Amino acid sequence: MSKSNVKPATGKLGVMVVGLGAVTTTFMTGTLMTRKGLAKPVGSMTQYDKMRVGEGADKKYLHYKDIVPIADLNDIVFGAWDVYPANAYESALNAEVLKEKDIEPVRDELMAIKPLKAAFDHNYAKRLDGDNVKTGTRWELVEQLREDIRNFKKENNCDRIVVLWAASTEVYVPVDETVHYKLADLEAAMKADDKEHIAPSMCYAYAALTEGAPFIMGAPNTTVDIPAMWELAEKTKMPIAGKDFKTGQTLVKSGFAPIIGTRCLGLSGWFSTNILGNRDGLVLDEPANFRTKEVSKLSTLESILVPENQPDLYGADHGTHTGYYHKVRINYYPPRNDNKEGWDNIDIYGWMGYPMQIKINFLCRDSILAAPLCLDLVLLSDLAARAGRYGIQRFLSFFLKSPMHDYTKHEVPVNHLFQQYVMLKNAIREMGGYPADEAID
Numbered sequence: 001m002s003k004s005n006v007k008p009a010t011g012k013l014g015v016m017v018v019g020l021g022a023v024t025t026t027f028m029t030g031t032l033m034t035r036k037g038l039a040k041p042v043g044s045m046t047q048y049d050k051m052r053v054g055e056g057a058d059k060k061y062l063h064y065k066d067i068v069p070i071a072d073l074n075d076i077v078f079g080a081w082d083v084y085p086a087n088a089y090e091s092a093l094n095a096e097v098l099k100e101k102d103i104e105p106v107r108d109e110l111m112a113i114k115p116l117k118a119a120f121d122h123n124y125a126k127r128l129d130g131d132n133v134k135t136g137t138r139w140e141l142v143e144q145l146r147e148d149i150r151n152f153k154k155e156n157n158c159d160r161i162v163v164l165w166a167a168s169t170e171v172y173v174p175v176d177e178t179v180h181y182k183l184a185d186l187e188a189a190m191k192a193d194d195k196e197h198i199a200p201s202m203c204y205a206y207a208a209l210t211e212g213a214p215f216i217m218g219a220p221n222t223t224v225d226i227p228a229m230w231e232l233a234e235k236t237k238m239p240i241a242g243k244d245f246k247t248g249q250t251l252v253k254s255g256f257a258p259i260i261g262t263r264c265l266g267l268s269g270w271f272s273t274n275i276l277g278n279r280d281g282l283v284l285d286e287p288a289n290f291r292t293k294e295v296s297k298l299s300t301l302e303s304i305l306v307p308e309n310q311p312d313l314y315g316a317d318h319g320t321h322t323g324y325y326h327k328v329r330i331n332y333y334p335p336r337n338d339n340k341e342g343w344d345n346i347d348i349y350g351w352m353g354y355p356m357q358i359k360i361n362f363l364c365r366d367s368i369l370a371a372p373l374c375l376d377l378v379l380l381s382d383l384a385a386r387a388g389r390y391g392i393q394r395f396l397s398f399f400l401k402s403p404m405h406d407y408t409k410h411e412v413p414v415n416h417l418f419q420q421y422v423m424l425k426n427a428i429r430e431m432g433g434y435p436a437d438e439a440i441d
């Protein structure tokens with residue numbers, strides 16, 4: 001690690017999560033159990049992956065922490081905001097993701113995590129009606145959240161803070177150039193209490209960045225996916241990452257679509273459907289909230305199977321700008337709770353246009369897949385901040401369904417899982433003082 005010029009990860013790292021639901025309580029419980037040696041953080045790249053640095057005779061395979069200084073799990077202190085007052089222990093039990101035997105050993109630590117009052121607006125998530133909420137204009141909410149962050153940092157003697165949104169998906173907020181393009185306009189709208197254009201999540205992001213904390217958007221909300229927030233991140237020199245954890249179906253899609261593209265097979269349709277019975281599924285049953293998720297989930301294929309590059313294989317035909325029909329559905333189905341079932345039906349064609357089908361049935365556990373992403377995104381955003389990186393962190397695209405990119409400059413997001421992995425490794429190599437490369441491992 002001697003080559004790295006990143007600031008060391010000394011002191012406590014405050015991880016303040018927005019939303020104390022299924023995902024975050026699974027993340028917290030797993031982290032606390034791992035600390036006690038009672039569980040393994042399976043699925044976490046920062047805890048398991050080994051990557052190559054150097055080439056030829058100098059090459060070695062190292063864990064990330066042996067290349068760059070990554071915060072130790074023992075140094076994490078958790079905090080949270082939620083609309084409901086239940087503490088992390090109660091909320092973990094309610095979520096029914098983990099068995100009691102996997103929660104009880106860290107009961108005391110979880111009970112101590114009591115949610116701060118949320119910045120919430122019922123119109124952004126109509127199926128929620130908790131009363132652990134702040135009052136005030138959008139700007140007053142920002143100020144209260146800033147105070148929460150400052151108090152938390154002081155009370156817990158934290159060296160640094162990272163804010164992670166893993167709260168419910170808000171209704172879709174289309175980007176409006178008059179409000180979302182310039183920081184001054186965004187601030188003016190917050191001060192004017194413009195509830196239509198300023199989602200509560202934007203108050204959290206604004207507060208985090210202004211308090212010197214990286215902000216991660218784990219839901220598909222457009223919160224930091226707007227030029228005004230990029231401007232704020234540049235101004236405060238803070239990293240931002242988003243959006244939407246890439247957990248189940250989209251992980252499969254971004255890993256499987258390259259098989260079709262690399263092998264030069266044609267695609268005529270990809271139908272993805274899910275049944276899900278947790279509170280996330282309930283919120284997403286509301287059409288306006290589902291719209292946010294749909295936009296995020298649909299974006300994956302088009303940048304992997306690009307119609308303009310291969311008109312015979314992916315070109316226009318079906319009245320859409322791509323030649324293939326891509327549909328994504330989520331249906332709320334309570335009996336399954338957090339155990340989501342995803343089906344993908346993929347209609348492909350081969351030699352001389354002859355059709356074939358592929359079916360993928362993924363019986364996954366949503367929060368079990370999301371928890372390690374929370375850990376990796378938090379630790380790597382904190383690393384990025386200490387490395388002096390700010391603005392959109394493209395190297396974190398690997399973990400996200402709808403990676404942020406500067407669409408005002410027609411930048412194209414990278415959705416291809418294996419290209420994203422190269423970006424991740426190269427950023428770590430660079431932060432570790434090694435040259436970036438694309439050699440085959």
Ligand SMILES: NC(=O)c1ccc[n+]([C@@H]2O[C@H](COP(=O)([O-])OP(=O)(O)OC[C@H]3O[C@@H](n4cnc5c(N)ncnc54)[C@H](O)[C@@H]3O)[C@@H](O)[C@H]2O)c1
Pocket residue numbers: 018019020021022023024081082083084095118119120121125128130166167168169170200201218219220244245246247248278279280366367369370
């Ligand atoms: N689990 C996955 O695989 C996965 C993948 C991608 C994205 N996500 C996203 O992660 C988020 C969390 O998922 P979950 O299953 O934990 O949901 P959940 O419903 O169990 O928890 C969300 C929590 O957020 C709280 N909340 C809502 N609005 C809030 C606000 N403004 N401030 C503070 N708290 C607020 C709710 O009260 C709830 O307790 C969702 O947006 C979901 O779409 C999950």
